Amino acid sequence: MANQGQGDPVLGYNGSATDRKEGLVNNEFMSDVVFLVGEKGQRIHAHKLFLIAASEYFYVMFNGNFRESVANEIVLEDIEPAIFLEIMRFVYCGKIVLTFENIHEIYIHSRKYMLMELLNMASDFLEKNIEPDNALKIFTQNRFYGFQFVDEKCLRMISNNPLYFFNHEDFATIDRESLSLILGSKKINCTDDQLLGAMDIWEKTHEKESVDELRAVIKNAKRSYDCYKLRMFGPSSSSEPSDFGFSITSETTVNMYGIGVYIKSCAAVISVELKIWENDIEIGCDLFEYENENFLTVDVANLFFEQIVLKPHHRYRISLNITPAVEPFTIQNPKMHHDRIKMSIANVVYGRCDSMFCAIAHLHCKERQHKAIKQNT
Missing domain, CATH: 1.25.40 (Serine Threonine Protein Phosphatase 5, Tetratricopeptide repeat)
Known part of the structure; x- marks a missing residue:
């Protein structure tokens, strides 16, 4: 840890070279410059040689035609003492503790002091610590x-x-x-x-x-979806739809974001209640208000929800409750084709698909990457 203005050196000769350098942070021993840091002017001792070796900014400060080059005390009001000590620890021994609380100030002052390695560390910290919650x-x-x-x-x-x-x-x-x-x-x-x-x-x-x-x-804006459609194929039917049951038979984990639902109605606004089960446990529920603009033909309503992770060999079921009731339009014995994602689609009551009528036109989904973000599992 840094020594807060101690008069005797605590170099720890039995320790590592890095530890000995860290022991010189804010140590009066052989210090040749003092920084008065923050609004209260906290005294922090430093050694010009370490600063000059680390940064061109300090090289110019102490070797140029500036008053700091001959001053024994330098005022730094624009930085908090804790941040300055953290930067000094990096200058002396390459150590730094980066947090979301200090990253902003560390970045500002490492750029000011031309500490390029620390700037790179700050950017790496941000990249590695980006998670859904932050x-x-x-x-x-x-x-x-x-x-x-x-x-x-x-x-x-x-x-x-x-x-x-x-x-x-x-x-x-x-x-x-x-x-x-x-x-x-x-x-x-x-x-x-x-x-x-x-x-x-x-x-x-x-x-x-x-x-x-x-x-x-x-x-x-001209936009598209950041996924693809797994289209359902099969002969059309006018039978009442049943729940859509399926499982992933390939070893492919799939992210599902939405579904396309066949709609044939004269109503201007249609409510669609959607529920999703995994092994008979409800994992998703949403209510959609769909503005129906195509009274004369069958339309497909794209219904998007928070990401659902579909795991291989788990049973899933999607149920729809549509009000007011729409004119039935379904696909009989639906099938899906994809080179890597294989699904078994079956009637969820009898375990067969020969009596299944599906109102789902497609699934919006994509294969889950090995390092994908865990947001809704």
């Missing part, structure tokens, strides 16, 4: 840092499972630019209506902001 906060903070890779990683995470993030407590507090980047995503697993709903959530905590431009971003 992605929105880091994404917003990155408006200051400007790391492209941070934006890319956060946006990939958000666009993959947007409804999780729209419901997150941090979503309402993100800045306008960050929101605009999300709304303008070229690929995202939700509908335009759900994007508008997310914007409404944000607007409630930013009442003074004009959102017309943001609505235009949603309306005018």
Whole structure:
């Protein structure tokens, strides 16, 4: 640990070279400069040789035509003592403790002091520690840092499972630019209506902001889904739909984000209650209000929800409750084709598919990567 202004050296000769250097942090022994740090001017002792060796900033400070080059005391009011000591520890021995609480100040002052290795460490820290629970906060903070890779990683995470993030407590507090980047995503697993709903959530905590431009971003952006459709094939039928039961028979874990449902109705607005079971345990439930614009033909309603992870050899069941009742349109004995994802689709009551009528047109999903983010399992 750093020595807080002790007069006697505590070098610990039985320790490592790194430990001995760390023992010189804020140590009066052979110190040739004192920094008065923070508003209260806390005295922190330093050694010019360590500073000059670490940074061109300090080289110029102590060897240029500046008053600091001959001063024994240097005032630093723009940094907290704890942050400065952390940076000094890195300068002396290469050690640093990075946290989400100090990363912002560490980044500012490591850039000021031209400590490029520490800047790289700060960026690595951000990249390695982006998780679903902090992605929105880091994404917003990155408006200051400007790391492209941070934006890319956060946006990939958000666009993959947007409804999780729209419901997150941090979503309402993100800045306008960050929101605009999300709304303008070229690929995202939700509908335009759900994007508008997310914007409404944000607007409630930013009442003074004009959102017309943001609505235009949603309306005018050309986007697609960040997944693909597993289409169902089979002869069409006018029978009443039954629950859709299936299991993954390949060794492929699948992320599911939504389904397409056949709709044939004269009603302007249709409510669809969706429930998903895994081995008879309910793992998903949602209610959708679908604006029906195609009265004269069968339409497909794309219903997106928070990511559901489908595991190999587990039984799943999807049930639909549609009101008002729609004219039946189903696929008999549905089948699905994919090179790597193999499904067994069966009647969930009798274990057979010869009497199954499915109102589901497709599943919105994709294969789960080995290092995928755990958001809803």
